[in-house]
Amino acid sequence: METVIITMKNPPALYLEADNVSPDAFAGKTAAQIAELHVHEGNVTSTFGKYFDVSGHAGATAADTKIIVKGDVKKVKYLGFKMSAGELVVEGSTDQYAGAWMTGGKMLVKGNADAFAGTAMKGGELTIEGNAGNYLGAAYRGDWRGMSGGRILVKGNAGSDIGMYMLGGEMIINGNADVHVCTHAEGGKVIIKGNAKSKVGGQMVDGTIYVFGSIDTMMPGFKPAGEIELEVDGVKAKFAHYIGDMGERHKKKKGQIVYANLYKKI
Amino acid sequence: MSEYIIKNGHVFDPVQGIKGDKKDIAIKDGKIVDKVGSGAKVIDATGKTVMAGAVEIHAHIAGPKVNMGRIYRPEDKLFTCTPTKGMERMGGGNSIPTTFKTGYEYAKMGYTTAMEAAMPPLFSRHVHEEIRDTPIIDEGAFPVFGNNWFVMEYLKNKEIENTAAYIAWLIRVTKGYAVKVVNPGGTEAWAWGLNCLSVNDPVPYFDITPAEIITGLIEANEYLGLPHSLHIHPNNLGNPGCYETTLDTLKLAEGFKAKNKFGREQVMHLTHSQFHSYGGTNWGDFESKAKEVTDYVNSHKNITIDTGNVTLDETTTMTADGPFEHHLTGLNNLKWANIDVELETGSGVVPYIYSPNISVCAIQWAIGLEIPLMMKDPMRCYITTDHPNAGPFTRYPRVIKWLMSAKAREAQVNAFKHKDKVLSQTSIGSLDREISLYELAQMTRAGPAKSLGLASMCGGLKPGMDADVAVYNFNPDKPVANPDDIELAFSRCAHVFKSGVEVVTNGEIVSNGHKRTLWVNVKVKDNPQVMRDINEKFLKYYSMTQANYEALGHHFVPNPYTLEVDATQV
């Protein structure tokens, strides 16, 4: 696997849209060619080289291309946009849309990632070692097709509206999550190791949420369904089981109504 | 205005019976003429196909429900928005394009006239603002009458003359074009959460049936002698077995003759017939009844139809058939918008995905093609997708490919997941007819123009007619190597002229033209009773005043083209 290292040298006055920073866009290109790719600061389009130093060169395909992003990219959006293979490592924190619409490959953000990370993710792995912003792994506005595959791991806390319209895949939050988890979800699995606030699983049709910590306010649409011994992400424990959203429509499988499940560690 | 001569093209013009002969088309001062001076700009159409600008008889392209579709479907635009380009404004939207994109896409495909199929009268000012912002193409809009309180109250007592006077008033104040009926009585019933699924279901409270509304409106339409006939979306759309309601509806036209000065021969236009030609009792035994419907239409000259072809895309359904959209959201659980309109009508919007992997969708696709292939007279059957209901209008080139190439149809049938079901529930597999370019010109130009009462103005290339001309990169002398070449050729014109102005060159917009709004001004005898009734309804039941109801002012209809009708002597 070949490696490209891009280093921020001239941070933008406003914000930078770098939707070309993905193994797919870099594949088969030399450092010089990569420096010619477009980036956008507001309505001004310029080249990558104006903001970044580029060293190394990409592999022939996305799959054998690794990108390392160094320097201050806190005000850079769209890193890993639509990536399908290869690796992308962001050594610091980044702004919105990290790994948005990604379908494969591995993306690692060592700092924080702002809102809309992993939007409508279809596959691959997105790891955020710091905190994630709002709408992590959620659907784009108006779309009923949210995260459908892949895995998101957040080592810190996550914002609100994570997993909205989730259809599949897995999301693990080691810290706490803000309001609204898996709203409208029809599948997938979300594990919150810390605390959840409120409005957890609202309008959920199908799918599963595990909460290890506390939930400030339960949705009235989630009905107690006893206790159960489970092993979740390597942790064996007793969980209070709730089914819901009892106010929402649900599919039937073999004549049985299928509810969404919420498990809260006791 | 500049002069043009389009040389050596293969001309297809049903109006003059020209079937592909090499012929020059001369343009001067916005009209087709016999000859032009030597200074005329020469367009070389050698090896190309030349037709009149195409005429869209039924599409939902402007107004409240279309814009509701735009407002509530950002995902329909995701990654598809296009930048400003020369004189082209920004565009966006797959199934519900912005107004600018709508005008440009029609023009690039050679369409120069289009009809908005359902205008809620209360919202006419909105419809006209969008029409104003849709460049190039001439547009008209059909106000809906089938659930209108005035109409139902007059027709309950068989008051044809009052109905006619009211229609004349409403078409004038809304700057409308024709009498549209959608699910007669059913949408009023929907205001109470109910519906009328047959022509004999009584309308709640109003003590009238859909059948009485339909026949009464045909009579009133012919009493006035409007350019277009009653334009109907019958009851019971989209349900298995609905073809029986469709036949019951068509039979209501029996005995009526067209009375008008515009050369129109039909008294009823059945729209998106595909949605009304279903057999079976449920989605399992769902089957085509295209033969039953087309047999009836073939043997009854006073009816025209359009197809409503399913294009197998993700799209957005929208109709004044409020109860149908509620039914649909129950089937696919996708977002549902509904707009009931006081005293007049209603509408609903729901996204829909016509998946080639779902047998019902594949059968709908087949029915949409069976109908034009089974229709004997192409002058009475017009190609539509009921945009955006069965698919976006931007798919016309693909529909044309399927109609002109049995090979293309076969390839699609083979690609279906439930191929066998499609073949057993329809007769698409046994239809080897291929629509000729001449028939295509009938189905997309001369036919719809005649049905709309515009035969003397557009849809043909006869000297004296508007110079709406489309030149396609399609050589009729050469055998079609690959059906996809047909789709490609009809997607982007080499040249398009609108009223004598070159608006498209090599598939690119070169002028925003002089877009016109077509409307019908009908004069009737003074009718104080109807005027009193109107006044009373506004005082008591409307939520706005009568004085603010009319679409007046330059910003609503900046460039009108008025068809004058005098019904005072009837």
Add this chain to the structure above:
Amino acid sequence: MATINVNLISGRSIQQGVAIEGGKEKPAYRTAAGIIELDISDFKKLGAWKNTNVRVTSDHGSVVVKAIETTQGPHPGLAFIPMGPWANSIIDPNTYSTGMPTFKGVPVKVDVAMNEPVLLGIELVQKLCGVK
């Protein structure tokens, strides 16, 4: 005199509506919107007379308004400031990435500030923005 903690909401009132149309540079605007409506029970806790100036402080700022008895109560524990610069000096700008700040449901503390003036609307915004 005590400090009380209440849940603040901002919103429309007809007096505020009339005042914005009458001119936001005028004292009438301050009279209509430079106020906080408190439940009578919260007045007791605060240990203040009606119609005294108070300082309202949240995590997002601090502003002086006149405390009046609620006209649309009872709503113990809840306080209301008509929408406008006074409320917006202290409401929560968090949009949760929806574009909409949290104009309603902001924890605030209220202290009596008898001798501090309630600024005029335009004056207040200019001061908080450091603009003359």
Add this chain to the structure above:
Amino acid sequence: MTKTITDVICPFCGTLCDDLEVVVSDDGKQLLEVYNACVIGTEKFLHSQSKDRVTRPRLHQPDGTWKEISYDEAAEYTAQMLAKAKKPLMYGWSSTNCEAQSVGNEIAEITRACCDNTAAVCHGTTLIAVQDIGLPSCTLGEIKNRADRIIFWGCNPAHAHPRHMSRYSIFPRGFFTGKGQMSRKMIVVDPRVTDTAKMADVHLQVEQGKDYELLNALRVAFRSEWLPDFVAGIPKEKIREAADMMKSGRFGIIFFGMGVTQSLGKNHNIDEAIAVTKDLNEYTKFSIMPMRGHYNVTGSGEVFAWQFGFPYSVDLTRGFARYNPGDTSSIDLLVRGEVDAMFTIGSDPGAHFPISAVRQFAHLPSVCIDPHLTPTSGVSKLHVPVAFNGVETGGNCYRMDNVPIDCRKVVEPPEGMLTDEQFLIKVRDRVRQLKGAA
């Protein structure tokens, strides 16, 4: 001699009353009396006559004073600011007509700006919810003629839409509602005992910020499923009672306002309220409608939608339209420090944005187009006073139920004053030159 103009449209709130009568002097220069309007609407018409009105553009000087300049100089300043900016924000549009909005959109397209309307701080979250789940709705005449169940959720029409209840929702006698108020049941959901709540048959005094839970509980109650004893401070019996009252009507409507759009839950509160409405259509007929604030915020959304495809928070900086509140929405753009110029028209962000957002634009190049003196004009570099739309000029507007109504001009603006549209056309023509646009 005086003239009386009838069927005048009130340019204040989304109720867009169109039955006002205005008495003007014979020469049409003075507005003397206003009939049928609410107290706010009346004030709006009369204020246009105030003697201390600013009638010429003014540049803010460093010492805090203002220097009067001509409209041409103001247009030049505005065009230069927009043309130079990398990411200008063109905000407002809700108190002007659709014609001006269209010209504004052309300017935004040429300068590749972000454009947004006051839905950003009003019903923006409603639009997000509608995009997620739809909107079963109707025109206001349907309510008047048919509705027998009226729910006001987190809105207070007695204060914010003063004539709403008398014209459309509670008192009028319609075609199927001959007994007027007697034929209707009224439910109000509000954490305060508002003047609207005082009129209700049932008032659910919801715990502030728990609307989402209460709406969810109603849906559970419709299905007669298990409920906890209390939800959002309301006992379950009372919730089931309210649910039955909704189901038992023939035609119901939920009107909602800032109480749900601005509280915790935001778009989800509306989303669940729409789900409630959708559920109720399984039992009877139900609709839902946002109580839109500014008289033409709805029109701005309509024009944005048919021209760009999105109803608000539209980002044109890349040369094509994009939309995603949280990224492209005014408050986030300002608080995050994403924009470098601020253009305001037909609204007052200085008064109605959180102060942290106002601070941001107070230190940017900024232009404020507004007939009034406002906190926004007070912190802007250039203030351009214009004629009052709906009073001194006409133009199309959209009511809260999306019904378009063409406003009327009733009186002449002060000598030499331009309308929004006239000024914007000057700016548009200049930015065309500066940007070399077609």
